[in-house]
Each structure stands twice: as structure tokens, then as C-alpha cells.
Amino acid sequence: EEEMEEWLSKSSTEENTLCYWAGYNLNIDEAEELEDKIKELEGKRGLLLPVGTFSPSFENIYDLNGNVSEWCLDKENKGKLKGLSARNICDKREIFKAPPKSYIGFRVVVEKK
DSSP states (O other), X not given: OHHHHHHHHTSOSOSSXXXXXXXXXXXXXXXXXXXXXXXHHHHHTOSOXXXXXXXXXXXXXXXXXXXXXXXXXXXXXXXXXXXXOTTSOSOXXXXXXXXXXXXXXXXXXXXXX
């Protein structure tokens, strides 16, 4: 969890979030008003984009703040969601709202030796 927090603090918010789809930085009220349009987009082609659609963030890691939120383990081995998904707005000041299950995943990181 601590490593993920570090990565997120250094990553871009200009990735696959609701702000990308709207074309500007949404606030929480605007995101709620756009819910019907979001569902329409999900029904047509979905909001998930191929990995690497956006430039890599910190340490050449893709999609830290977009596409899916990641499950992480904290120090007590309890699962927590971290990072933004395509269903979140990009304002890090907003209270995190868990996305639908189809926008939650996990990240496999392989360190180069």
C-alpha cells in the first residue's frame, strides 16, 4: 500500500478517467449529472481503454490513475482500493468513491533485475 501511495502521488491525473471522457475536469456534481451519458457510453463500447493508450507515469508504469482502481494490501493484509478508474473524476481532492466492480483490478509489477 505504501509503495502504491508513492506511485500515485507522482502520477498524472490526465489518464482514463471521467474527466478524459468529458474533455475537462469534472466536479462531483457534474459527474452525477452525466450518469445517463456514462451508462450509454458503457453500453456502446465501454470506458476501458487498452493499456498504454496514455503515456506512462512514474517509473514507466501505465494507467496508475485511470482505467481500473487497484486492490492493494495494507500492513495488516487487508485489501484496499487505490488509484482512479475510468468511472472516477480526476480531482484528487474529492473523496474517493469506489467504482463498479468491472472497474476494479489488480496490478502485477515485475522488477527488472
